[in-house]
Amino acid sequence: MATFKIKRYNPEKQAEPYFEDFDLDIPDGATLLDCINLIKWTQDGSLTYRMSCRSAICGSCAVKANGHAVLACQKQAVSLVKDGAVQIEPLGNMKPIKDLVVDFAPFWDKINKVKPYLQTEDTPPQKERTQSPEEFRLIDDTSTCIMCGACYSDCNVLEVDDNFLGPAALAKAQRFVGDSRDSKTLERVTELSEPGGIWDCTHCGECVERCPKPAEPFYRIKEIMTVALEQGVHNNNGARHALSFTKSIKHSGRLNENMIPVESMGYFNFKGLIELIPIGLRMLLKRKIPPIIHKSIDDVQDVKRIFKELDQ
Ligand code: SF4
Numbered sequence: 359m360a361t362f363k364i365k366r367y368n369p370e371k372q373a374e375p376y377f378e379d380f381d382l383d384i385p386d387g388a389t390l391l392d393c394i395n396l397i398k399w400t401q402d403g404s405l406t407y408r409m410s411c412r413s414a415i416c417g418s419c420a421v422k423a424n425g426h427a428v429l430a431c432q433k434q435a436v437s438l439v440k441d442g443a444v445q446i447e448p449l450g451n452m453k454p455i456k457d458l459v460v461d462f463a464p465f466w467d468k469i470n471k472v473k474p475y476l477q478t479e480d481t482p483p484q485k486e487r488t489q490s491p492e493e494f495r496l497i498d499d500t501s502t503c504i505m506c507g508a509c510y511s512d513c514n515v516l517e518v519d520d521n522f523l524g525p526a527a528l529a530k531a532q533r534f535v536g537d538s539r540d541s542k543t544l545e546r547v548t549e550l551s552e553p554g555g556i557w558d559c560t561h562c563g564e565c566v567e568r569c570p571k572p573a574e575p576f577y578r579i580k581e582i583m584t585v586a587l588e589q590g591v592h593n594n595n596g597a598r599h600a601l602s603f604t605k606s607i608k609h610s611g612r613l614n615e616n617m618i619p620v621e622s623m624g625y626f627n628f629k630g631l632i633e634l635i636p637i638g639l640r641m642l643l644k645r646k647i648p649p650i651i652h653k654s655i656d657d658v659q660d661v662k663r664i665f666k667e668l669d670q
């Protein structure tokens with residue numbers, strides 16, 4: 359027996375959402391979705407949520423359980439019970455419409471922004487466009503995405519910045535950046551390097567934890583970053599930051615924290631550099647300024663050897 363604390367919301371009846379408790383004897387092997395279905399069928403037919411396949415394929419049943427996004431039909435209910443209860447809420451970073459149903463419009467807008475279709479020179483094609491197994495492996499993981507929105511729900515950048523494309527759209531972007539048949543790689547990575555794109559990800563890895571499939575967006579974002587750097591798309595703070603970081607480690611084995619902010623901003627970005635001054639002054643007052651003379655670590659030759667081998 360467990361108590362399902364479900365967030366209810368019906369804008370036609372209540373101004374604010376509230377939690378309602380439902381007690382349920384969890385059947386052996388029941389998924390969270392099985393339990394929500396049982397509650398609807400036996401206790402309250404007005405409970406509203408999305409579902410379809412019950413097989414982790416359609417992507418419609420994602421909700422938050424105990425504060426984290428899960429695919430309800432993939433999660434064993436008993437694994438979620440804590441102190442006799444499970445808390446169920448709608449996905450985050452999207453507006454609730456009714457009970458556990460949220461408005462996916464911003465999610466789809468961002469998917470559409472990354473041009474989620476093949477762009478080739480030969481349209482229509484003269485013959486079938488084939489790929490080798492090795493070429494397909496580059497996009498295999500991301501092509502497993504079922505558009506469930508779990509990653510979007512729990513991305514902490516989206517909580518503070520609506521402009522961020524978000525993990526699902528960026529994973530979808532890698533599907534085409536990495537596609538050997540697409541001819542717009544440079545254009546794609548240039549657009550994805552703009553504000554709101556790949557470099558605004560904070561590398562928290564939450565989307566990897568939440569993704570129910572091998573799509574694992576953060577790893578796809580890193581792949582796009584690599585392609586962007588290889589294609590020479592360096593004129594942005596994110597790329598400059600990554601390059602400065604690497605340069606510092608390669609040179610001394612540690613981060614030169616005095617230079618990284620300056621190099622990330624760009625030597626000729628006077629407006630950006632002026633914006634750094636108050637931060638620097640605050641650090642000075644709090645005695646957080648790193649040593650002015652940047653020293654190498656003792657075994658820096660080992661670090662240089664690792665870089666040399668990687669370069670080769
Ligand atoms: S790794 Fe990046 S995209 Fe993924 S949840 Fe964190 S900030 Fe969002």
Ligand code: SF4
Pocket residue numbers: 502503504505506507508509510525526529568569570571573574575
């Ligand atoms: S990347 Fe994973 S979590 Fe995000 S929408 Fe696709 S399947 Fe869902």
Ligand code: FES
Pocket residue numbers: 409410411412413414415416417418419420429430431432
């Ligand atoms: S009902 Fe289709 S993924 Fe859960």
